[in-house]
Amino acid sequence: MAEFGNFCLLFALCLSLYALFAALIGASQRQPRIVKSAEKAAFAAAGCTTLSFAALLYLTFTNDFSISHIAESSSRDLAVFYKIAAIWGAHDGSMLLWVFFTALLCAIVIYQNRSRYRDMMPYVLAVLMIDLCFFLSLNFFLSNPFKQLTQVLADGTLQKFMPADGRGLNPLLQHWAMVIHPPILYLGFIGFLIPFAFAIAALITGQIGTTWIRTTRRWTLLTWLLLGAGLLLGGKWAYVVLGWGGYWGWDPVENSSLMPWLMGTAFLHSVIIQERRGMLKIWNTILIMLTYLLGVFGTFITRSGVVSSVHAFSDSGLGHFFLIYMAAVLIASLGLIAARRSIMKSERQLDSLLSRESAFVFNNLVLVAACLAVFFGTMFPVFSKWITGVQITLDAPFFNKINIPIGLILLLLTGVGPLFAWRKTSLESLRRAFFWPAISAAVVVAVVFIGGIRHFYFIICMALCTFVLVSIVEEFFKGALVRRETKGESFAAAVVNLTLKNKRRYGGYIVHFSIVMIFAGLAGNAFNRETKAQLATGQELRIGS
Amino acid sequence: MIWLLYAALVMISGYFVLAPLFGKTNNFDLGLCAETELDRLLDRKAVNNKGLNDLEFEYKMGRLSDLDFKQLETSYKNEAAIILQGIEQLDVPKIEKEKGNKKGLSRASTKCPACGAETAPGKKFCADCGRRL
Amino acid sequence: MARMKFIVGGAVIVAALAWMGFVGFQESKAYYITVDEYASMAGDLHGKTVKLAGDVVAGSIDRTKPRMEFIIESRTNKIKVRYIGTDIIPDTFKDGSKALVEGNIAGDGAFEARRIEAKCASKYEAEYKKRSSS
Numbered sequence: 068m069a070e071f072g073n074f075c076l077l078f079a080l081c082l083s084l085y086a087l088f089a090a091l092i093g094a095s096q097r098q099p100r101i102v103k104s105a106e107k108a109a110f111a112a113a114g115c116t117t118l119s120f121a122a123l124l125y126l127t128f129t130n131d132f133s134i135s136h137i138a139e140s141s142s143r144d145l146a147v148f149y150k151i152a153a154i155w156g157a158h159d160g161s162m163l164l165w166v167f168f169t170a171l172l173c174a175i176v177i178y179q180n181r182s183r184y185r186d187m188m189p190y191v192l193a194v195l196m197i198d199l200c201f202f203l204s205l206n207f208f209l210s211n212p213f214k215q216l217t218q219v220l221a222d223g224t225l226q227k228f229m230p231a232d233g234r235g236l237n238p239l240l241q242h243w244a245m246v247i248h249p250p251i252l253y254l255g256f257i258g259f260l261i262p263f264a265f266a267i268a269a270l271i272t273g274q275i276g277t278t279w280i281r282t283t284r285r286w287t288l289l290t291w292l293l294l295g296a297g298l299l300l301g302g303k304w305a306y307v308v309l310g311w312g313g314y315w316g317w318d319p320v321e322n323s324s325l326m327p328w329l330m331g332t333a334f335l336h337s338v339i340i341q342e343r344r345g346m347l348k349i350w351n352t353i354l355i356m357l358t359y360l361l362g363v364f365g366t367f368i369t370r371s372g373v374v375s376s377v378h379a380f381s382d383s384g385l386g387h388f389f390l391i392y393m394a395a396v397l398i399a400s401l402g403l404i405a406a407r408r409s410i411m412k413s414e415r416q417l418d419s420l421l422s423r424e425s426a427f428v429f430n431n432l433v434l435v436a437a438c439l440a441v442f443f444g445t446m447f448p449v450f451s452k453w454i455t456g457v458q459i460t461l462d463a464p465f466f467n468k469i470n471i472p473i474g475l476i477l478l479l480l481t482g483v484g485p486l487f488a489w490r491k492t493s494l495e496s497l498r499r500a501f502f503w504p505a506i507s508a509a510v511v512v513a514v515v516f517i518g519g520i521r522h523f524y525f526i527i528c529m530a531l532c533t534f535v536l537v538s539i540v541e542e543f544f545k546g547a548l549v550r551r552e553t554k555g556e557s558f559a560a561a562v563v564n565l566t567l568k569n570k571r572r573y574g575g576y577i578v579h580f581s582i583v584m585i586f587a588g589l590a591g592n593a594f595n596r597e598t599k600a601q602l603a604t605g606q607e608l609r610i611g612s
Numbered sequence: 613m614i615w616l617l618y619a620a621l622v623m624i625s626g627y628f629v630l631a632p633l634f635g636k637t638n639n640f641d642l643g644l645c646a647e648t649e650l651d652r653l654l655d656r657k658a659v660n661n662k663g664l665n666d667l668e669f670e671y672k673m674g675r676l677s678d679l680d681f682k683q684l685e686t687s688y689k690n691e692a693a694i695i696l697q698g699i700e701q702l703d704v705p706k707i708e709k710e711k712g713n714k715k716g717l718s719r720a721s722t723k724c725p726a727c728g729a730e731t732a733p734g735k736k737f738c739a740d741c742g743r744r745l
Numbered sequence: 746m747a748r749m750k751f752i753v754g755g756a757v758i759v760a761a762l763a764w765m766g767f768v769g770f771q772e773s774k775a776y777y778i779t780v781d782e783y784a785s786m787a788g789d790l791h792g793k794t795v796k797l798a799g800d801v802v803a804g805s806i807d808r809t810k811p812r813m814e815f816i817i818e819s820r821t822n823k824i825k826v827r828y829i830g831t832d833i834i835p836d837t838f839k840d841g842s843k844a845l846v847e848g849n850i851a852g853d854g855a856f857e858a859r860r861i862e863a864k865c866a867s868k869y870e871a872e873y874k875k876r877s878s879s
Contacts, residue, residue, distance in 0.1 A: 074618055082625065103632035111625040118621075276652055343659060414656075420750045432755055436762055443766075448777060457786075458777035460796060461770065468769030469762060476758070488676055489663060490684055495677040545673040553672075599832045 069134055072122030073213040076163075079115035079170065080203040082108045087196035094189035102189045106177050109192060112199065113174035120167040123160060123212055127153055133229035136160050136212045142235035149236050152246040156236045158370060159212035161249060165366070166202050168250070169257050173199055176261050176286070184278070190268035198260050201392050209385055244304040252297030252324060256362035258290025259331060263359035266352050270403045275348055275411050280338045291331045298324055317466040322445040323365035326438050330358040333434035340427050343489065345414030349404060350431070352411075356400045360393055361438075367393070368445070419491035426484035433480065437473045441466065475527055478586055481579050482535035485542065503541055508534040528590040532583045539576045539583075546573075650702055657695045664688040775847060783856075784822040796847045797824070797856060801863075803840040814855075817844055827851065830859040838863035 086108035093101030123136075127150050132138040140160065141153035155161035173195040180188055206212070218228040239245075262283040269279035301321065302314035315321060334354040340347050371386030404411070417424055444461045451459040486500040508530040515526055543562055550561040566573040596611045667688065671681045776790060780799040783790070799817035806815040813828045826846050828834070838844060838861055846858035 070614060071617065075621070078621065078625070082629070085629070100633050100635065103635075104629055107632055108629045111629055115621075115625070276655060343663060345656070345659075417748060417751060420754070425751060428751070429754070429758075433758065436759065440762070440766060457782070459774050460777045462773040462775065464773035465766070465769035468772065469766040472765055473762060486675070488667070488670060488680065488684065490687065491680070493677055493680045496675060496680045499677065500675045545675070546669070549669065549672045601833055 068122050068126055069213045069215060072119045075115045075119035076207045079112045080207055082112035082115060083196050083199045083203060086112060087193055087200060090189040090192040105192055109177050109196065110174050113170040116167045116170040120163055123154060123163055132233045133215050133227060135214045135216050138216060138230055138233045140236055142233040145236055148246060149241050152240065153236045155249045156240050159210045162206040162210050163212045164250065165253050166206050168253050169199050169202055172257055187268040187272050187274065190271045191264045194264035194267045195260065205385055205388060239308055242304055242308050244300045248297060248300040248304060251293050251300060255290055255294025255297045256327065256365055258286055259327060259359045259362050261286040262355050266355050267400065270407050273410060277342045280342060287335060291335060294328045298328060317463045319445050320369050322441045323368040326441055327358050327361040327365060329434050329438040330354060330361055333431045334358055336427050337431045340424055344424060348411040349408065352404055360396060363393055421487060421492045423484065423487045423489045426480055426487050430480045430484060433473055433476050437470055440469045471524055475531060478531040478535065481582060482531060482538050486538060504534045504537040507537040522593045525590050525593040528586060532587050535579060535583050539580055542576055653695055653699050660688060660691050660695060780817055780819040780822045780824055783824065791850060796845055798845050801840060801842050801844050806840065825855040827855050827857050828861060829857050832860065834861055835863050
């Protein structure tokens, strides 16, 4: 079975290489048959990785401890539920899961678009296959999950060897959130490959309109959602299992999954401007490229041991390959953008500072700034080692200091952004739009202040949360009123139809609402008191004042 | 035994992958689908219309002052005029333009009611969400 | 005009954030070094926060003193560490475990640690690796 799994993995690699070259040849020769064959090869590669994954699953369930990976992460007494988790409990198997997901996603995307965008798809396919080939070859050659244990006999010959039992899954990982967290997070990383592939294909074919954005919008949203869910699940696990007393510790691995999320959030917002106003074309392409690369960077951080972390797999020696791959992708994409810059000019200029566009642009700047700050803090030990020869680490205080104000600015923009009109807004219009949200925020500040709380950030955060909440409620309320008048629907029906007829806008408000909830929760941290002490019998300890 | 399995796997996938190479010529041409200037203008027209609709809605919601509304409405209408002029001036046969116009219209009218994705005219189901059209 | 305002606004935000970052940086930066590196540069590190990584010397943990003391070593050097923090020492902190101590150099040349992190000795894994790779 192990040989079979291994063979499938190798064969999938061959198929994806074939798909890559066939797609490129088919596109340059304008031969639909070759492209079709390339697409079939991508499907076959997905099938083979699935077989390979199934083989590993089978080996885990049959307790075949002659496989190094299974001996390391599973054991006989492990519950069925955790046996599945054991597959991604160690480095090699988790790479197989990654590859399996990548291949499946590629196949789904290709199938979805089998009769659309015929000119773009060969290039989309090629980009997808480059990614798949890279991870497949890493998995097959450098972190093979089917590697068998061997031991050296007294006379120097090698012999296969099977321990009586495996080492078992790390007890820290035996938690329900850890069973679903890695797959969800992986999908959240991998999914950004799809908009990235379409962006590159759009650049190559010169179709820098909004087709690539529109067609991948749902993939981007789904990926963004999964990545966010993965982050929250990771927080839940850290809160319950790790003894940090917290859900977030600005650990390198946590940071590396936050970065693509921040960048992806920026991308989700800024494409709206490209669709509506034809601006920021280059910026959007760069954003999605960085989002994709940060996803790869996340796996690099987790697997290379470049920065020490509680979540990281132990050093696997893959670091150089990741660096080379990321550098190659970065250079190739930037080169492509540079070559196409003449047709990527903005169709318009920013009209006014008080406009929806400029709120979006600020939102982008702030999100990218947050991402840069996290990147800088995470990689500082590495940079300082290069420059001064000594590793200098940065801890939570650094990240908090810089990210709390950034978070509050973002929250502010969440509230005021949707209140601006496109193009320009006069102060008179702003006064109307800001009236109720601002009054409510002021009331909340007064109540909190009278309540005796003097914590600056907490008060600001509560005020902004109220502002955003009220503006969202007002948006739904007034929109429904207009609808009730023009369409003669009942108020309840109007609210529902309003949301369904303009999902992008009102769906966005629902997401904003949940972001407000998260911020309100984070603000509670201001009152977190944590004291650890050893007490003798009868001794008392007073916590807080 | 295991070699038989490998051979079977390779042969099945080989057939699956290579068969299209020798099949009938496919009915699509790689060169035909490229985005044209006309497509771009029609796209801009649709987006501009959407902007105007949103503006009217927001005005009714009482979020805009009368002056803002008047100014922005004019600017949207001016833009619409410029786009229409652009379409007129295109060096494309008149039939193409009208076809394009129709394409623009049909494009707007064959948006899937459930998910908003564009669907090719004449399809019975939405390719994105599967809803019957 | 709008463009100008926009650039100014952006610059103000970036500058404010950079300042916050700098303050945070000063507050939380810590040198992360091994005992060997520490021995060769001890003079430069006076008054600076240091994270020191090494292995706990077996049998060196002395809990009889008011402040717990122990010795950590890396390949060639050893250093005495005095624990002055208030947190509970983690269970994984034992003879032979890998420890990361955070603190300063004290007047008497010992290292005063405010925080201790410990990892289990990863011998098990190393043994396994050796077996599978050889």
